[in-house]
Amino acid sequence: MSVPNVVVHRDGDVLAKAVAARIITRLVDVQSAKGSASLVLTGGTVGHATLAAIAATPARDAVDWHRLDIWWGDERFLPAGDPERNETGARKALLDHVELDPERVHVMRGPDSGMSAEESAESYAAELRKAARPEDHGPVPNFDVMLLGIGPDAHVASLFPGMPALYDTRPVVAVHGAPKPPPTRISLTLPTIQASREVWVVAAGEEKSGAVRLALSDSGPVQVPAAGARGRGRTLFLLDRTAAAKLPPGLGRIASP
Numbered sequence: 001m002s003v004p005n006v007v008v009h010r011d012g013d014v015l016a017k018a019v020a021a022r023i024i025t026r027l028v029d030v031q032s033a034k035g036s037a038s039l040v041l042t043g044g045t046v047g048h049a050t051l052a053a054i055a056a057t058p059a060r061d062a063v064d065w066h067r068l069d070i071w072w073g074d075e076r077f078l079p080a081g082d083p084e085r086n087e088t089g090a091r092k093a094l095l096d097h098v099e100l101d102p103e104r105v106h107v108m109r110g111p112d113s114g115m116s117a118e119e120s121a122e123s124y125a126a127e128l129r130k131a132a133r134p135e136d137h138g139p140v141p142n143f144d145v146m147l148l149g150i151g152p153d154a155h156v157a158s159l160f161p162g163m164p165a166l167y168d169t170r171p172v173v174a175v176h177g178a179p180k181p182p183p184t185r186i187s188l189t190l191p192t193i194q195a196s197r198e199v200w201v202v203a204a205g206e207e208k209s210g211a212v213r214l215a216l217s218d219s220g221p222v223q224v225p226a227a228g229a230r231g232r233g234r235t236l237f238l239l240d241r242t243a244a245a246k247l248p249p250g251l252g253r254i255a256s257p
């Protein structure tokens with residue numbers, strides 16, 4: 001697993017624009033090298049602001065949206081179209097505004113599918129297994145970029161501190177009793193997150209600063225799930241100044257003072 005690099009931007013607005021620019025550049029690079037690319041989305045404030053920033057920039061036309069697989073790191077177990085679903089926010093911010101191949105938009109199903117949360121997690125795991133190639137050496141694709149938000153309690157995806165999902169070695173799990181509503185969720189597990197080529201943790205706001213500090217310390221991922229958010233090739237913590245406020249001096253690289 002890679003050692004995290006930290007990049008600090010002036011505020012949440014600049015952060016979202018900078019992450020959007022990085023995503024576009026990364027997707028263009030990967031598509032020119034391999035033909036297609038994969039991007040794992042997060043819910044949450046910075047995640048959705050980043051998607052809106054991609055939609056707003058003319059540079060988005062440089063991406064071949066047809067040759068992109070979209071996955072989610074987690075989903076709130078709610079019916080399709082519910083405003084609280086991460087999918088709904090992503091569609092509104094970006095997915096409805098670009099020419100994606102609908103077959104390559106891999107949503108985590110909600111209760112309206114007739115599946116239980118466990119069945120939905122299993123069905124997502126099966127979809128991941130189908131997409132994995134021999135060179136991925138495992139049951140899930142080595143995603144090109146995985147975006148993860150972080151909660152003030154240091155949760156990532158829907159992996160909350162101390163919960164059984166953090167010990168789970170299956171690729172995807174159902175989460176019950178999440179401390180942040182809604183209580184039922186579907187989440188990728190740490191082994192799936194860590195199979196990604198690149199993991200980018202995005203955070204803005206003072207309320208995230210303690211979690212960010214712990215995520216970059218020697219804490220274990222059961223107590224601090226974000227400490228397990230590491231990519232195989234690269235891990236980035238992309239922060240605004242307030243989220244970086246509790247980091248030891250010298251840890252972050254200031255990109256926009």
Ligand SMILES: O=C1O[C@H](COP(=O)(O)O)[C@@H](O)[C@H](O)[C@H]1O
Nearest residue numbers: 042043044045046149150151157
């Ligand atoms: O519930 C969730 O929260 C986290 C963080 O969201 P934020 O609004 O505090 O940035 C998010 O990463 C996750 O995908 C989502 O389901």
